[in-house]
Amino acid sequence: MTQNPDFKRNTAVGLDLGWVNHLKVNRNAADRRAASLAARRTVKKEYQAAWLIKAVQCIDLTTLAGDDTPGRVERLCKKAMRPLRADLMQALGLSNLSTGAVCVYHEMIQPAAQVLQGRLPIAAVSTAFPAGLSSMETKLREIELSVAAGATEIDIVITRQHVLTGNWQALYDEMVAYRQACGEAHVKAILATGDLITLENVAKASWVCMMAGADFIKTSTGKEGVNATIPVSLVMVRAIREYYEQTGFMVGYKPAGGVSTAKSALQYLTVMKEELGNEWLEPHLFRIGASSLLTDIERQIEHFVTGSYSAAHRHAQP
Numbered sequence: 001m002t003q004n005p006d007f008k009r010n011t012a013v014g015l016d017l018g019w020v021n022h023l024k025v026n027r028n029a030a031d032r033r034a035a036s037l038a039a040r041r042t043v044k045k046e047y048q049a050a051w052l053i054k055a056v057q058c059i060d061l062t063t064l065a066g067d068d069t070p071g072r073v074e075r076l077c078k079k080a081m082r083p084l085r086a087d088l089m090q091a092l093g094l095s096n097l098s099t100g101a102v103c104v105y106h107e108m109i110q111p112a113a114q115v116l117q118g119r120l121p122i123a124a125v126s127t128a129f130p131a132g133l134s135s136m137e138t139k140l141r142e143i144e145l146s147v148a149a150g151a152t153e154i155d156i157v158i159t160r161q162h163v164l165t166g167n168w169q170a171l172y173d174e175m176v177a178y179r180q181a182c183g184e185a186h187v188k189a190i191l192a193t194g195d196l197i198t199l200e201n202v203a204k205a206s207w208v209c210m211m212a213g214a215d216f217i218k219t220s221t222g223k224e225g226v227n228a229t230i231p232v233s234l235v236m237v238r239a240i241r242e243y244y245e246q247t248g249f250m251v252g253y254k255p256a257g258g259v260s261t262a263k264s265a266l267q268y269l270t271v272m273k274e275e276l277g278n279e280w281l282e283p284h285l286f287r288i289g290a291s292s293l294l295t296d297i298e299r300q301i302e303h304f305v306t307g308s309y310s311a312a313h314r315h316a317q318p
């Protein structure tokens with residue numbers, strides 16, 4: 001996930017229940033800050049194009065559908081390796097561009113690996129995605145099988161009932177076990193924030209997963225009623241910032257689910273830049289989990305290059 005040999009991967013630091021139990025979140029303040037961030041920073045023209053290229057590099061290009069086929073995954077992987085049309089790449093003076101990774105179900109790891117040949121990371125969703133309600137034994141085995149099949153990133157789903165019942169020890173223990181089962185593969189902890197009811201629960205779950213060694217914290221599976229939002233993102237990235245201040249470990253952030261427009265991608269980049277700084281705007285610390293976002297980004301870049309929009313259907317869907 002990271003090319004930097006000096007990068008210090010997060011490891012379990014122990015569960016500090018006193019800290020977790022005292023976490024508080026002011027919902028109104030988070031909403032106000034979210035609204036002001038969206039309104040305050042707008043980027044135009046070549047700056048916008050540069051930010052959109054950055055967004056492309058941070059996409060986990062995703063297909064997580066019951067009717068996925070090796071053919072669809074093959075197209076997704078080809079798109080991930082060449083996310084923009086050749087004429088747009090040429091106009092922008094770019095020779096190399098790819099998304100951060102592809103993200104698929106376990107059964108699609110092998111078809112993805114055949115196309116990618118190690119050129120891009122494969123993230124696999126795991127632990128009985130999206131509900132997470134299989135036995136622990138099954139979930140750990142699933143992780144091991146996905147790593148053995150070639151996934152270098154594992155997106156696990158947490159057990160929501162541990163959060164909803166305040167059983168932080170159980171959440172910590174499962175996250176430690178998932179991290180261990182991943183071995184060298186990096187682990188993204190999906191909190192399914194739309195199921196967690198309060199922002200305080202989101203903050204606490206973020207902290208517990210980081211204390212247990214998560215490499216990334218991720219908002220959603222894309223299957224909850226409410227997926228990534230800016231207020232939830234503010235709570236999660238502030239937890240990442242404080243965790244870094246306390247431990248020195250840099251944990252990544254992945255908003256996922258419903259991020260389908262270039263405009264919304266720019267908002268998430270803004271949150272990262274304003275709250276965490278430029279260091280967190282790289283693919284080893286920031287990903288956007290999205291299935292259709294790339295289509296809109298390519299359209300906006302085409303508009304920047306040619307001055308006009310083409311219909312979305314003219315852009316190859318992954």
Ligand SMILES: O=C[C@H](O)COP(=O)(O)O
Pocket residue numbers: 062064103220221222223256257258259260289290291292293
């Ligand atoms: O993790 C990624 C999400 O499942 C993708 O959600 P989306 O299809 O709404 O972009």
